[in-house]
Amino acid sequence: MKVTLKTIAEEAGLSVTTVSRALAGYDDVNEETRQRIAAIAERLGYQPNLTARHLRSKFTDTIGMVIPRTAYFSDSFFLELLAGVGRQASDYGFDLLLSVQMPGEPEMAAYRRMVAGGRVDGMVLSRIMRHDPRIDYLQSVGHPFVAFGRSEEQDDYPYLDVDGALGIRQLVAHFVAYGHRRIAMIRSPQDLAFTPIRVQGYREGLEESGLAYDESLVVDGDLTQSSGQAAAEILLAQPDPPTAIVACNDLMALGAMVAVENKGLRVGADVAVAGFDDIPSAAAATPPLTTIRQPIYDIGCLLVTKLVHILRGTPLETDRTSIAPELVVRASSGSPRS
Amino acid sequence: MKVTLKTIAEEAGLSVTTVSRALAGYDDVNEETRQRIAAIAERLGYQPNLTARHLRSKFTDTIGMVIPRTAYFSDSFFLELLAGVGRQASDYGFDLLLSVQMPGEPEMAAYRRMVAGGRVDGMVLSRIMRHDPRIDYLQSVGHPFVAFGRSEEQDDYPYLDVDGALGIRQLVAHFVAYGHRRIAMIRSPQDLAFTPIRVQGYREGLEESGLAYDESLVVDGDLTQSSGQAAAEILLAQPDPPTAIVACNDLMALGAMVAVENKGLRVGADVAVAGFDDIPSAAAATPPLTTIRQPIYDIGCLLVTKLVHILRGTPLETDRTSIAPELVVRASSGSPRS
DNA sequence: AATAGCACTGAAAACGTTTTGGAAGCTGTT
DNA sequence: AACAGCTTCCAAAACGTTTTCAGTGCTATT
Numbered sequence: 001m002k003v004t005l006k007t008i009a010e011e012a013g014l015s016v017t018t019v020s021r022a023l024a025g026y027d028d029v030n031e032e033t034r035q036r037i038a039a040i041a042e043r044l045g046y047q048p049n050l051t052a053r054h055l056r057s058k059f060t061d062t063i064g065m066v067i068p069r070t071a072y073f074s075d076s077f078f079l080e081l082l083a084g085v086g087r088q089a090s091d092y093g094f095d096l097l098l099s100v101q102m103p104g105e106p107e108m109a110a111y112r113r114m115v116a117g118g119r120v121d122g123m124v125l126s127r128i129m130r131h132d133p134r135i136d137y138l139q140s141v142g143h144p145f146v147a148f149g150r151s152e153e154q155d156d157y158p159y160l161d162v163d164g165a166l167g168i169r170q171l172v173a174h175f176v177a178y179g180h181r182r183i184a185m186i187r188s189p190q191d192l193a194f195t196p197i198r199v200q201g202y203r204e205g206l207e208e209s210g211l212a213y214d215e216s217l218v219v220d221g222d223l224t225q226s227s228g229q230a231a232a233e234i235l236l237a238q239p240d241p242p243t244a245i246v247a248c249n250d251l252m253a254l255g256a257m258v259a260v261e262n263k264g265l266r267v268g269a270d271v272a273v274a275g276f277d278d279i280p281s282a283a284a285a286t287p288p289l290t291t292i293r294q295p296i297y298d299i300g301c302l303l304v305t306k307l308v309h310i311l312r313g314t315p316l317e318t319d320r321t322s323i324a325p326e327l328v329v330r331a332s333s334g335s336p337r338s
Numbered sequence: 339m340k341v342t343l344k345t346i347a348e349e350a351g352l353s354v355t356t357v358s359r360a361l362a363g364y365d366d367v368n369e370e371t372r373q374r375i376a377a378i379a380e381r382l383g384y385q386p387n388l389t390a391r392h393l394r395s396k397f398t399d400t401i402g403m404v405i406p407r408t409a410y411f412s413d414s415f416f417l418e419l420l421a422g423v424g425r426q427a428s429d430y431g432f433d434l435l436l437s438v439q440m441p442g443e444p445e446m447a448a449y450r451r452m453v454a455g456g457r458v459d460g461m462v463l464s465r466i467m468r469h470d471p472r473i474d475y476l477q478s479v480g481h482p483f484v485a486f487g488r489s490e491e492q493d494d495y496p497y498l499d500v501d502g503a504l505g506i507r508q509l510v511a512h513f514v515a516y517g518h519r520r521i522a523m524i525r526s527p528q529d530l531a532f533t534p535i536r537v538q539g540y541r542e543g544l545e546e547s548g549l550a551y552d553e554s555l556v557v558d559g560d561l562t563q564s565s566g567q568a569a570a571e572i573l574l575a576q577p578d579p580p581t582a583i584v585a586c587n588d589l590m591a592l593g594a595m596v597a598v599e600n601k602g603l604r605v606g607a608d609v610a611v612a613g614f615d616d617i618p619s620a621a622a623a624t625p626p627l628t629t630i631r632q633p634i635y636d637i638g639c640l641l642v643t644k645l646v647h648i649l650r651g652t653p654l655e656t657d658r659t660s661i662a663p664e665l666v667v668r669a670s671s672g673s674p675r676s
Numbered sequence: 677a678a679t680a681g682c683a684c685t686g687a688a689a690a691c692g693t694t695t696t697g698g699a700a701g702c703t704g705t706t
Numbered sequence: 707a708a709c710a711g712c713t714t715c716c717a718a719a720a721c722g723t724t725t726t727c728a729g730t731g732c733t734a735t736t
Contacts, residue, residue: 002722004721004722004723005722005723006722014685014686015685015686015687016686016687016722016723017685017686017687017688017724017725018684018685018686020722020723020724020725021685021724021725024724028683028684028685029683029684029685030683030684030685033684033685047450047451047454047455048455048722048723049393049454049455049456049721049722049723050451050455050456050457050723051389051392051393051398051455051456051457051721051722051723052393052456052691052721052722052723052724053722053723053724054389054691054723055387055389055390055393055690055691055692055693055721055722055723055724056690056691056722056723056724056725057691057723057724057725058691060389062435067424069425069428079417079418079420079421080417082417082420083417086405086436086438087407087438089438090407090437090438090439095435095436095437095448095451096435096436096437096438097400097433097434097435097436098424098433098434098435098436099428099433099434100424100425100427100428100434101428110433112385113385113388113433116385116387117385117386117387117388117389118387118388118389118390118691118692119388119389280618284622342691342692342693343692343693344692352715352716353715353716353717354692354693354716354717355694355695355715355716355717355718356714356715356716358692358693358694358695359694359695359715362694366713366714366715367713367714367715368713368714368715371714371715386692386693387691387692387693388693389691389692389693390691390692390693390694390721391692391693391694392693392721393691393692393693393694393720393721393722393723394692394693394694394695394720394721395693395694395695395721396721456721456722
């Protein structure tokens with residue numbers, strides 16, 4: 001048996017309006033009546049129909065997130081982000097609406113469903129593209145969102161970013177300090193927003209150390225381990241191969257380590273390798289991987305904080321935040337050379 | 339500008355009813371009209387308000403899940419389960435509504451919100467308790483759900499279970515085959531549904547091998563690593579200490595390994611240790627941990643499949659499924675003794 | 677004695693959809 | 707000429723809330 005406001009109203013001999021206002025805590029209902037209503041609601045186990053409430057009032061206390069359905073959605077990046085987002089959303093009294101979708105049209109459809117369908121108050125985006133249609137859409141309909149990742153093309157939106165350029169600069173400086181002069185980069189796909197930023201960090205890092213940018217030391221990968229391995233093979237087959245390799249993410253760095261070893265070289269001693277992200281298997285690799293740590297879980301929390309402040313109309317001082325990454329030096333970058 | 343059925347109806351000079359029925363594909367609207375309506379809807383970028391739809395029709399195409407907000411929700415168990423659930427839900431066209439809540443009353447409140455609030459069609463439960471109030475509640479209101487885990491007290495509900503008794507029996511047999519005679523157990527909390535089942539497996543395993551059940555070889559832990567360590571310390575301090583330890587989960591087993599080493603003994607050689615779950619760090623531990631593997635990701639998928647069939651009114655042959663776990667033998671169980 | 681203000685309550689509209697139960701206009705049959 | 711059956715459409719109700727606006731008594735002020 002379903003108990004609605006009407007049930008309570010009849011039980012109490014009052015109108016639905018009064019019951020609604022009583023339970024909502026308005027001060028224009030007699031304290032005594034309010035308590036009587038509350039008691040009845042309690043006794044009947046009243047639970048408001050949130051769908052109806054959402055339809056009428058404009059908010060849902062729900063945050064939406066669409067996760068690309070790649071080979072595994074169990075990609076630890078998204079899961080960790082999700083953990084942070086979920087944790088913080090819970091603190092603010094929000095639930096999470098999650099949709100796992102194939103990238104492309106199904107993904108965009110999911111955004112439309114959530115937003116135009118009125119199911120969420122705000123969205124959390126990640127894996128921002130250089131030109132991201134999701135941002136176009138959300139801005140065009142004026143729906144609140146925050147993004148993990150800055151896009152150079154469209155940067156007038158609230159985001160949180162890890163300063164990839166800074167991280168890579170630090171890494172290059174670290175390698176230079178260890179005596180490396182030929183430092184290669186395994187680049188991520190060009191359509192990702194962070195790619196040009198990290199590449200820029202690479203160029204700046206070289207420049208700061210007075211090293212020339214050498215086109216042939218930059219090879220493309222697609223973020224998978226196997227692509228990192230393939231890229232490293234190309235690099236190591238060159239006449240004047242690099243002695244250090246910076247990969248745009250850890251997975252590719254791990255692949256590069258495999259390539260180095262297959263070539264009969266020792267990671268760290270002969271060729272230094274580093275990645276970006278600090279995924280769990282970075283520390284567990286042999287040798288452990290030097291990398292630039294992104295605190296994904298914390299980032300998830302921060303994104304929600306930012307979003308909730310926007311939703312409440314009290315946005316934080318600055319919409320666009322860049323946090324400094326942390327260089328984690330491990331054995332894969334070897335030791336200073338003579 | 340919001341475009342609703344009304345907008346389209348006015349644009350087309352038709353009633354809202356007809357537009358609704360046209361878009362829903364009913365056959366009592368002229369094909370020509372239908373196409374005209376579809377064209378207008380397309381042109382205006384119509385997106386149905388799902389909240390309104392849910393309020394009227396009884397479906398939400400959403401599956402709910404509540405995750406306990408323990409120290410980390412980033413507990414890899416839940417994240418992996420979530421990955422499987424999300425993946426499979428996506429295949430069936432369902433979204434996921436997620437709520438991260440402190441165990442106890444806030445958790446129950448979240449269930450009520452989702453269910454009585456009409457936000458989800460069905461729920462996925464995990465970490466079943468021996469007597470689980472969530473099951474009581476869901477059964478009392480007659481809301482569809484599936485659970486990962488069988489409860490001995492209330493087992494008339496659809497569940498998927500990994501046969502913990504079988505797993506532990508296999509493990510005990512494995513240890514016996516390796517020459518162990520004093521096999522201890524680090525037990526999980528009594529209020530969890532799987533505890534009595536695993537303990538029963540332990541007793542049966544001993545019995546099958548003609549070994550006596552010795553009360554003093556069973557010590558309680560609370561699933562954390564430190565509790566496993568403490569439990570193992572107690573076991574090893576006994577006059578006639580065990581040569582093999584079975585822990586009810588991997589985390590406690592890892593703790594037990596620490597205790598063994600702190601005692602100056604070698605894991606595998608002096609004391610065999612095994613766990614349950616096969617979490618990622620089990621394989622990565624030194625020595626790698628022998629364990630009973632639960633394919634959490636796959637279980638997530640299967641749970642959703644089961645739930646969706648129930649929702650569609652075409653439940654699978656059997657509501658209650660028990661799958662056999664897989665014994666994964668690694669170095670922590672050592673080698674056969676003479 | 678009239679009026680103003682206050683405290684409390686309720687009727688009705690609104691949110692955007694789906695569904696129910698016709699109705700209007702045909703065609704064809706008796 | 708009446709009726710049945712078909713196709714196509716629509717008005718209105720319903721889902722369960724929240725909100726707007728107005729009404730009813732009552733007390734206090736003039």
